[in-house]
Amino acid sequence: MSSVCVFTASSPGTNPAYRDAAWALGATLARERVRLVYGGARVGLMGELADSVRAHDGEVVGVMPRNLVDWEVAHEGLSELRVVTSMHERKAQMSELADAFAALPGGLGTLEELFEVWTWSQLGLHAKPVALLDPGGFWQPLLGFLDGMVSERLLRREDRERIVVADDPDTLLDRLRTAEPATVSGKWLDNGPAHARAPGLEA
Numbered sequence: 001m002s003s004v005c006v007f008t009a010s011s012p013g014t015n016p017a018y019r020d021a022a023w024a025l026g027a028t029l030a031r032e033r034v035r036l037v038y039g040g041a042r043v044g045l046m047g048e049l050a051d052s053v054r055a056h057d058g059e060v061v062g063v064m065p066r067n068l069v070d071w072e073v074a075h076e077g078l079s080e081l082r083v084v085t086s087m088h089e090r091k092a093q094m095s096e097l098a099d100a101f102a103a104l105p106g107g108l109g110t111l112e113e114l115f116e117v118w119t120w121s122q123l124g125l126h127a128k129p130v131a132l133l134d135p136g137g138f139w140q141p142l143l144g145f146l147d148g149m150v151s152e153r154l155l156r157r158e159d160r161e162r163i164v165v166a167d168d169p170d171t172l173l174d175r176l177r178t179a180e181p182a183t184v185s186g187k188w189l190d191n192g193p194a195h196a197r198a199p200g201l202e203a
């Protein structure tokens, strides 16, 4: 695994444990020579993470749409900043550049990016592992909500359990490295044979 794409907040938040987690993850990525791919901002936890990787001599690629660069939120100290035309192109490039995905605490943008790569995995569009770094149990309410979806048979247990959760960056990297490639059954829950397989998915 040579590259991890990380989604996290463009705001700093109020909990210092999240900044500490961003710095710890940055130091671990740099030490392990794993390239960081992220949204390219200098603000919030995104900026803390990139600052940490660079401070520890690691490699960082940022991918940012032109309008955000014009808003002057781009990080100017990255190994590479790719300027793209849209948020869609940004996500496509971030996803192509990475061998795995991870999320630190964040807001709507972080959730949107996390759920997109998790959904693509559910659909078999990639087989890359997806992880949560969970300082202070930030992700636990969301995981509880998703467990409720499993109980209500709206989410397959194997798709819920596919997410890797870790309390510290070393464990996170270990688990990403050893995660089984995601596989797809192609079966929708409870819809019977007529809906048993998504078009184009392998048996």
Ligand SMILES: C/C(=C\CNc1ncnc2c1ncn2[C@@H]1O[C@H](COP(=O)(O)O)[C@@H](O)[C@H]1O)CO
Binding pocket: 006, 007, 008, 009, 010, 011, 038, 039, 040, 041, 043, 046, 068, 071, 073, 106, 107, 108, 109, 110, 111, 113
């Ligand atoms: C213009 C201002 C802040 C800049 N906002 C963003 N800069 C860079 N990347 C962003 C920004 N907002 C969303 N993203 C992407 O989503 C994730 C962070 O979103 P969140 O809502 O803060 O969790 C992050 O991974 C980015 O890729 C001033 O208001």
